[in-house]
Amino acid sequence: MSGDGTRFWVGASTVGALGSPARGIRPLDVATDGTTTLGDPVEVGENPMFLAVSPSGVLGIVHELTAGLVSTWTIDGDTVRPFGGVGGTGSADPCHIAFDASGAWAFAANYSGGRVTAHRMVPDAAADAELFTEFSGTGPDTSRQESSHPHQVVLDEARARLLVPDLGSDRIRIVGLDGLPGALHGADETPDIVMHAGAGPRHLVVLGDVAIVANELDRTASVVDLVEGRELASFPVDERVAPRGLGLSAIRATRAGTVLVGDRDADALVALRFDADARTLERVASVPTGGRHPRDLHVTRDERFALVADQASDSIAVVELEAGVPTRVVSTIATPAPGCLARLP
Numbered sequence: 001m002s003g004d005g006t007r008f009w010v011g012a013s014t015v016g017a018l019g020s021p022a023r024g025i026r027p028l029d030v031a032t033d034g035t036t037t038l039g040d041p042v043e044v045g046e047n048p049m050f051l052a053v054s055p056s057g058v059l060g061i062v063h064e065l066t067a068g069l070v071s072t073w074t075i076d077g078d079t080v081r082p083f084g085g086v087g088g089t090g091s092a093d094p095c096h097i098a099f100d101a102s103g104a105w106a107f108a109a110n111y112s113g114g115r116v117t118a119h120r121m122v123p124d125a126a127a128d129a130e131l132f133t134e135f136s137g138t139g140p141d142t143s144r145q146e147s148s149h150p151h152q153v154v155l156d157e158a159r160a161r162l163l164v165p166d167l168g169s170d171r172i173r174i175v176g177l178d179g180l181p182g183a184l185h186g187a188d189e190t191p192d193i194v195m196h197a198g199a200g201p202r203h204l205v206v207l208g209d210v211a212i213v214a215n216e217l218d219r220t221a222s223v224v225d226l227v228e229g230r231e232l233a234s235f236p237v238d239e240r241v242a243p244r245g246l247g248l249s250a251i252r253a254t255r256a257g258t259v260l261v262g263d264r265d266a267d268a269l270v271a272l273r274f275d276a277d278a279r280t281l282e283r284v285a286s287v288p289t290g291g292r293h294p295r296d297l298h299v300t301r302d303e304r305f306a307l308v309a310d311q312a313s314d315s316i317a318v319v320e321l322e323a324g325v326p327t328r329v330v331s332t333i334a335t336p337a338p339g340c341l342a343r344l345p
Contacts, residue, residue: 005031006300008307009059009075010038010316011051011340018293019311019337025051025061026335027078030300030307034318034330039078045071045086050096050296051342054103058083058121059342062094062108070094070108070119070127075344087127091115096152098162105180107153107162114148116164116175118184133184137169140198141217145169151216152203156226161190163226165201167216170194172201172224193229195222205253212259212274212281216247221261221272223279235281241266250296254303256324258284262294262308269297269308269317271325287326289317298341305330309338316341 007029012022025048027039048071049064059080063069068089073080091113099106099121106119106127114136117129139145149168153175156163164173172193176185195201200217206226213222213231219241220234237248246264253259259272263286271285291310299306299321306326308317316333319326 004302005029006302007344008298009051009342009344010309010335010338011048011061011342012335013049013311013337013339014047016337019314022336024048028316028333030305030318032302032304034305034320036318036331036333038333038335042079044073044080045069049339051340052097052099052106053342053344054099054106054121055101056103057345058103060097060099060106062097064093064095066092066112068092068094068108068110068113070097070106072106072121072127084122084124085126087119087129089113089115089117089129090132091117098153098155100155100177101157109150109153109164111149111151114150116150116153116162116173116184118180120181131184133175135166135169135173137166137171139168139170139200141200144200144217151201154204154206156206159226163204163206163211165204165213167200167202170197170199170201172204172211172213191229193224193231195231196234199234200247202248203251205251205259207253207274207276210279212251212253214248214251214261216249219243219247219265221251221259221281223281232279235272237261237270237272238263238266238283238286246293249294252297252299254299254321254324256303258324260297260299260306260326262297264293267292267294267310269294269306269319269326285325285327287319287328289319290329290332291315291317295338296340298343301343307341309341311337311339314338
């Protein structure tokens, strides 16, 4: 979009498992005053649940299906054109995608397949997985932690590696990138970061030499030392909320020093204050979004607003921020089953 606003692309579920079936992905513009403009759906294939934009502007999509797929696109205004062909992950239910710093590789977390797959970004070539690393392990929650469940891939650029929250095994998996293009280096080369039992780590953000981890299963947020490779402590996100078995979802850090977390048990956006010296977290606000099942969240570039994708209520909440702290919902956007908010640079 023109001006000082922020453009997002909205990923969504097309299969109707939660929320109404969507027709594709959609562009969404947010002006500096919070006014929003939602574009028409663009069909990109079945179940485009998570999106990411590479440093070179390529849009990567994981299609969360039993036969997992990755597709890549060139953004062209309010639509997209194929960049490369659709490729397979060779694994099940890819739920997150991220790029390396060069944009030459995309990495997918395959939730049901227990794998991280690497996909080379080449124009007009299928984005099939060229490399993979596979995990195993379990946790104490036998209904959710019966096997490894990689839920996210995050580039830890300072240490040339990927961080992979594994909900099924209570670990942050470490995947080295120094072996590319020949190999992905897994836990045999660098030890995993072990989380407390039953945490169910889902998503994390990197803040220098620490990571803040949203633990889906036990509703805590952990501070992890990335240099020492260990969990320092965990903190309840909101003890006032009765668990409903849905837990926490996405997490984002703001330049203002707050960490925003989606709370699906409360259908709310929670703000935590991170004390970098004490390495502690403290809840400073919790704002109900007015929707149901906050799956993803992001902030505008000026950090005046947070957007929360409430998948089950077919809506996106626009939440006002003051110094990174959510204060109130200023508007709600109707769109089917939003699952991801990918912000353009």
